[in-house]
Amino acid sequence: MHRERFYTLSASCPDQVGIVAKVSGFIADLNGWILETSLHAEPPANGEPVGRYFMRFEIRADSIPFHLAEFRSRFAPLADALQMDWKITDSAVKKRVVILVSKQEHCLYDLLARWQSKELDVEIPCVISNHADLRGFVEWHGIPFHHVPVTADTKAAAYAEVRRLFEEVRGDTLVLARYMQILSPDLCAAYPGRIINIHHSFLPSFVGAKPYHQAWAKGVKLIGATCHYVTEDLDQGPIIEQDVIRIDHSDAVEDMVRYGKDIEKTVLARGLRYHLEDRVLVHGRKTIVFR
Amino acid sequence: MHRERFYTLSASCPDQVGIVAKVSGFIADLNGWILETSLHAEPPANGEPVGRYFMRFEIRADSIPFHLAEFRSRFAPLADALQMDWKITDSAVKKRVVILVSKQEHCLYDLLARWQSKELDVEIPCVISNHADLRGFVEWHGIPFHHVPVTADTKAAAYAEVRRLFEEVRGDTLVLARYMQILSPDLCAAYPGRIINIHHSFLPSFVGAKPYHQAWAKGVKLIGATCHYVTEDLDQGPIIEQDVIRIDHSDAVEDMVRYGKDIEKTVLARGLRYHLEDRVLVHGRKTIVFR
């Protein structure tokens, strides 16, 4: 993160000659100072005539001679001509992150430590949990805590309440920090590319419940964690970040759980940061991550 | 590896109080000098009353006052009393490793470099391939090369010939160094715990053909390789060693293949070394690896 206020323009469009020249030329004509540029050309998928181009620019806000609304309206014609999906965000406008937790505290402690030190420079308008255990810890940080129990009978109502709370606080991103519950399909569908989960295995291995038990039974020599966007297909959404740690035969499932927590919280934090800094561009079932 | 000649005793038995005391007491009574000891207690599996105990000792040969045959006959009563599966090997007797290759040379070059420098201190009585491409390279090293083509029609005869060659040279271990062919079930069954494969994915993800294409399609952020014992179930045998390397969206399948080769050869070499030094004890579908 840069100290100066900056705008982040992230976009993708059908590949053709001259995209970078046009976009960087547009910025240069405004005398815009580009702090960071990331570019990627994805080759055509099977049967498609043309690939897709992905880009991300960080531009110093004080180098642009007008406000973001004006930038948007001036950039729109070029974006249209290039058939772009695009957005531009302002580092001075903090993202609003709602955290869903269950009883396990390691990811929550980790996220709040980062938030406390401003490494994670966002608003956390509330934390929602299906258990009350972590209320005190959350509220001590001055963050509202909502206890929304989830039972087999109350699922629909519970997820409606989660959605209502997320809307009420105008959340940008919903983070499942070891939430241990499967969101309803309509909640998943309501916020594509905005719900982030940490799964405690190296996907696609060990989908679903008790992945450390599955890993132990299989006798793998490394265990991992995966941060991904949530879609309606359980543990199948686009992967943002993964990592692993070495184990051996002497590690029982409980040891794997303990080692795994360290990977989970680190992978979640990295993936969330990439997402919040608009470094992740979804491309079908995969992601482009401009680290 | 130690410079001095040594014996390696590796064993497992039902767990009970006093196993280590009895075995190490037996060795101490002979005035045997133990260079290295590795022990592991595996808890009872579901429904079983007792766990299993695994052990491995390296004993200086010159500290034992008689030959290995004598050691074996003296140790047998204790081993029987403990219901042991056990073996003892002599570092002065080189293992005989037969290598199966196809056209890809990276694992073969790597193994022969290690063999040349005596890091891999074994006999390689022959290399067998379904292609003739690597004949010159193998023969330059003074190692016999057998071209045994495999086609859909000749599979049975081809694997019979592989088996005949392996028997003829009194092979101890058969290594599939990116052999790219699926061995016949009866060949697999003939040498349990003696055939080693390197699979180019982080199993259990991406079983079977074209795992790098599968990994690319899934968008994983790390790719890996797995060294395992071959069983009749494709890519399902007990895992000996695994490792991974980080990739990102800019890596095409060809890049993954290139990165993957480095992991494949290293993981195969490590797994093979553990096996040859009797550091791997198979326990059902898993392994104990005393590194």
Add this chain to the structure above:
Amino acid sequence: MHRERFYTLSASCPDQVGIVAKVSGFIADLNGWILETSLHAEPPANGEPVGRYFMRFEIRADSIPFHLAEFRSRFAPLADALQMDWKITDSAVKKRVVILVSKQEHCLYDLLARWQSKELDVEIPCVISNHADLRGFVEWHGIPFHHVPVTADTKAAAYAEVRRLFEEVRGDTLVLARYMQILSPDLCAAYPGRIINIHHSFLPSFVGAKPYHQAWAKGVKLIGATCHYVTEDLDQGPIIEQDVIRIDHSDAVEDMVRYGKDIEKTVLARGLRYHLEDRVLVHGRKTIVFR
């Protein structure tokens, strides 16, 4: 960690034939159930006639027919005969860990999250800091917080106060969780093998102040962290644990600091766990770590 109460016997002695037989025989004669055994023979150092043997046993408490005091007195003659340095601890007696912090919260949050979940199953009788910033967070957890400012003029008094507090609460281990101050030589000397520091570099590279700045200036491609025992020689004490993370040219010092924090807290937590579980045996300027 095992669920059952257990004793941990850790020891070292001059190497000779039969050590394991004698010690495991002693335990077997008591019908003691060994849960975990770790052994290591260190070869003779230059000019010394004999190497040193290191061992660690976890023994189920309920398998020993008397209390620890009795165990100690019965084991002493054997330990004396073997010229052992040894100790035996009881998993039911929680270690007492005093934490020293400054203003940075990441290691403290991490340790308290582990303590809260009982992964770190110790007493934390107090936290001491040269700043008051983290008082609220610590006290919310029900842990006493002592603000002991350190200035150039008050160093001697400050460290005397730290020592007094540590003694008062009968601390076993003093953890510098990014304390950012150099302890006085006499404080270091008072607790050999009992003070643990996390240094934010891969030692021996980048000793002393601002290691991330040093790493940036040097252009290294990986940065690391080192958990070590504190001695009078700055950042030179025996290393317990280390790890690294990949960086590249696009990472500024601030990025290294952010990546580094994740390594620091993980490495400190791992090293501290090894220490508290009596898995670390100091051998001169190095450590044996029975993971």
Add this chain to the structure above:
Amino acid sequence: MHRERFYTLSASCPDQVGIVAKVSGFIADLNGWILETSLHAEPPANGEPVGRYFMRFEIRADSIPFHLAEFRSRFAPLADALQMDWKITDSAVKKRVVILVSKQEHCLYDLLARWQSKELDVEIPCVISNHADLRGFVEWHGIPFHHVPVTADTKAAAYAEVRRLFEEVRGDTLVLARYMQILSPDLCAAYPGRIINIHHSFLPSFVGAKPYHQAWAKGVKLIGATCHYVTEDLDQGPIIEQDVIRIDHSDAVEDMVRYGKDIEKTVLARGLRYHLEDRVLVHGRKTIVFR
């Protein structure tokens, strides 16, 4: 690497607004198809008014309507205006790599395996060694081998001969693949940014001789290797690539040597590839590596 023939333009210049727009605009005006773009802005060093901008473009050769000489002359005015250091290379012109070895074969086997499979798609006009041991292996590959012994008395003549051979074959890059000799200062100075070494430690730790012995004595928990440009200062040249592997107390120096070899050859191969693909831009004592 792309299958199509392409040009690689790599450059750096003082940072200012509009560099990317101008360069990519120049390419777009030619209708040049950019396959890959990498950009990096290095902030101003202490006391300097402006930072430096680094860039690398891969451009499809068949998209440019004239030859490289013409491209060069047309691009020169823009490069001059931007005060660029720049070069452009053609993927159809293979680089010429001369390898220096001693007696250790692991890096040589590794490089020749990659060369054999065209992963390392270069000319190797000769291998030079101060020992004759590897002559047969090199010549079997059809590569000339020169034995240039180096003794205390003949150093000057020997390095003059190395230089003569390198010039004679019009070498582009000189690779020290565990050469174990210190090049003369004037040889180092003659080819800045063109001589690549693999050092068997994680620099800046353990400079000079016997780094694994140094690492063992220090008790580090990870060992590494460093690929760097050779300068007159021993083991101090700009670092291109590094990696590490975990060890523990049970690893003797010989084990570290064995583990280390695997890191050495991988790190050398990666660093060399980055160099040969013009992905490495030297910036003072550091490198920008566009992976």
